Amino acid sequence: MCGISCIVALRDDQRDRKIDGSNSRLETVTEDELDRSLNLIRHRGPDATGKWFSSDKRIALGHVRLSINDLSPAGAQPFHNGPPSTIHAVVNGELYDHDRIRDELTRTTDFAFHSTSDCEIVIALYQRYGLSFLEHLRGEFALCLYDAEAQVFIAARDRYGIKPLFWTMQAGRLLVAAEAKAFLPLGWRPEWDVKSLAEGGWNNDERTVFKGVQKVRPGHYLVCRALGHVEQRTFWDLEYPDKRLKDVRTEEEMIASVRKHLLESVRLHLRADVPVGVYLSGGIDSSAIAGMVTHLIREQGERIGNDKETERVSCFSIAFDEDSGFDESSIASRTADFLGVKYFKKHMNEAELAKRFEDATWHCEHYYPDLNFIGKFALSELPRQHGFKVVLTGEGADEHFSGYQVYLPDYLREPDTSFQSPLFPESLRIEQFERAERDLADYYTSIGAHMSTSSDTLPRRMLNSISTPASMAAFRVDSLFAPWTKREYGNAEPELTIANNVDGRVRSLMADKWHPLHSAQYVWTKGHLANIFLSCLGDRTEMAHSIEARTPFLDHKLTEYVNGLPPSVKMRWVAASDGQTLTESAQKGAFVEKWILREAAKPFITDELYKRRKHPYSAPTTYPENGPLHKLLQHLITKENVEGLGFVDWEKTRDLIHRAFVGKEALAMRFAFSVAQWVVLSQRFGVMKAEAGSAIP
Structure with a gap:
């Protein structure tokens, strides 16, 4: 993982013309301003600094390196082709399966690799496939590439937005960086984007809390041609099956395939030239990762990192005060004992949260109304203290295996005709649907928030009546805003922001082909996952301490398979009578979230975790007076x-x-x-x- 800051001085025929009519480059990039920009994101890459400037000083690519693969100077960035060097790139992130891609390119092209770094394949793939190179990348990444011969600048972000990438236009220059703070030495004067704050744009679309600063969307690339026109395009998107088609696979086949895909993802995520650890909580997601890592190392002889940890995997956990009701470290400790791993935990009390409040906010660059992001900020201090740069985490499982209770009403909104169990009659579905919607609305009321339950609203009509966007928009900060903001920006409608963030092609699929559960997963993944959970609960708090966190559950080969599974193997009704079946007389039971993940991970986790219901990771929500x-x-x-x-x-x-x-x-x-x-x-x-x-x- 690294940090990047890039500057492109755009052409302006009027500005660039001298009085005598000849062309001149009035806009240039100085080494000093790039240095100051990179210094503000030094935490992302404390090991080395790399810079490249075009001959006319109109383009600059800057890079701060966190050395993970190929620790030698040959792995330093920017990367170049040639000689002659005409293509230049800086990459933040990890690209998996790069050995296979490198071997293939070595056989089929004349590209000369100069390192064993995973990121160098970006140049070779672009040289062979042009803009289609992005579909060949597997992993989490943000990158900038400049093709001098074609005069094309490209800035791209991975499929799920695991790695951040921001851009803005300032004084005739396109600025692109891993964090917005990198723009401060480049002429940017921050202003609040009040409309984005009021209507939830910062956490549901490409906007941020700062006016004029945008995110490159997940699965998209920004392209600037001839140092002029700038546009953003898609290279990948989520897909789900047609709900009208029967799924002929057996449950056993699906469970085996999920297990196979997840093990393969974990195997690839273990590759590094430094030690690799695992974040371990009291939930099934991180525990499944830890269990599979242990299995791969002990039973299949896989490497973990640079082989310095071949006997016992190292796991890291956060612990809150036991009486807070939010501490899961005892469960994590029992899991660690079961797996036989080394276990390190960091205790966080109120004083520790308060001490880190301001620094964590600075690194995240947006607000978040709960303090679990500070817990993650503190947790990321722990691996470094024990000599680790890389950890595996469990993010992304809830989004793809349906781990959130907010999904339940949309799962029940329509029958799953593709794979509906005969043990779950239609009469029970309707009854449970009404209860699920009511319970969710009651929950938000209990915490003082408001979730609209009306199905006849514009956002609902746009998205086939799903209710998940209403829960995503339940927390409204605009009630604190000054009166002039409403006059100036109009009424804030966060739920409509979510609906508008879905393009017309996808809205058509939601209306006609996708099951409502899959539509709900789509909007959550495009909104909260990318803009909150992978930000202040992911990259930003981890990289604040120069920690590379890898997310096996977000490997697109795995997620494409999981997205194609029927809804009824993600959420499963289990009767209270015997835990397995439901009869006409047994009308009591519960929905088990992430059912197929539980089954796939069962050989690698404790029975306690296999049976445990989901408890979202959270910091305490109440604190004493005068603390x-x-x-x-x-x-x-x-x-x-x-x-x-x-x-x-x-x-x-x-x-x-x-x-x-x-x-x-x-x-x-x-x-x-x-x-x-x-x-x-x-x-x-x-x-x-x-x-x-x-x-x-």
Whole structure:
């Protein structure tokens, strides 16, 4: 994993013309500004720095390296073809199965490899396949490539957005970087994108919390031709089966195939020239990864990293106070004992959370109303302390195997005619559907949020009536905003933002071909997975400590298979009577989420985990009066600081801290954390105060 910062000075015929009519490059890139940009993301790559400038100084590719594969100087970036060198690239991430691709390219092309780095295959693949090279990449990546002969600049992001990539236009220059803070030395003056904040654009589409700064979408590439026109295009998207077609596979076949694909993904993710560890929680996802890693090493003789950890796998965990109700470290410890792995855990109390609050916010570059991102930030300190640069994690399993309760109403919205079990009668489906929708709405009401249950809304009509977007939009921060924001930006409709983020081709598939569960998985994966869970609960908190986290569940060869499975093997009704069957008289039972993953992982996990219901990873949600967090938020949420934001109404926020810490109101606590993070971002980034009249007409 690494950090990249790239600058492209765009052509402007009027600006670039001298008085005498000859052409001149008035816009250039200086080495000093690129150095300062890279220094702000040095945490992503503390091992080396690499830079390349075009001969006319209009294009610069910058790279800070975290050495994982090919630790020699030959693995340093940027990479180039040639001689002569006409193609140049910087890559952030890991590309798997690169040995096979390298061998194939060596046989079929005259490309001369200069290293054994996984990332060098980018240049060779582009030289052979042009813009089609992206479909040959397997892994998590963000990259920038410049083809000098074709005058084409490309910035691409992996299929699920595991690696971040941002872009903006400043003073006639296209800026692309792994983190927005890298733009600060390049002429960028941060402003709040108030509309994005109000309607949830930052966590559901390509926008960020900063005006004019956008994300390259997952599975997309940005292309700039002839240093002029810039556009974003798709190279990959999620696909699901036609719900009208019968699935003829047996459950045993599907379970075996899931196990095979997941083992293959884990095997590929073990490759590195440094030690590799595993993040271990009390859930089935990370435990399945740890169990499979142990199996591959002990039973099949696989390498793990650079072979320094061949006898016992090292696992890392976070522990909250036992009386908080959120500590899962005891379960993780029992799993570690079962697997016979080395187990390291970091204890996090309230004081430790408060100590890291501001730094974690700076690294994430957006707010998040729960503090589990700070727990992940602290957890990522632990591997480094024990000599590890790489860890495997369990992100992505819930999205693909249906691990979230918010999916349940959409699973039950229609019968699964492709593979519906006869033990689950239609009458029970309808009954459970109504209960699931009601229970979910009641949950959001209990925490002070609001989930719309009406099926006759524009977003629902656009997305075949699925309710998952309503749950994604239940937490509304715009209720804290100053009155002028509504006049200037109109009514905020976060649920409509989610619906609008789905393109017309996919909306048609949702209407006619996809089961509602798969439609729900699609919008969640494009929204919360890419913009929250893989950001502040993924790359940003991990790379803050120079840790490369790998996500075997998001290997696209695995996910393409899992996405093609029928809904009824992802969520499964199990009767309370005997745990296996449901009869007409046994009308009580429960839905088991991630059923097929449980079955596929069963040989590698404890019976406790196999039977345990999902408990989402979370930090504690309530904290005592006059404690470290209470005092920190009192320091941050002041009249001066809040009014300095410009878009937040002080009268609506002045009692938040009292309501949160004294009144123990869950929603007030989340609002208080959000406002405090806006203040931190404002101060750390120097964000200009938002004011009426600043909206673009």
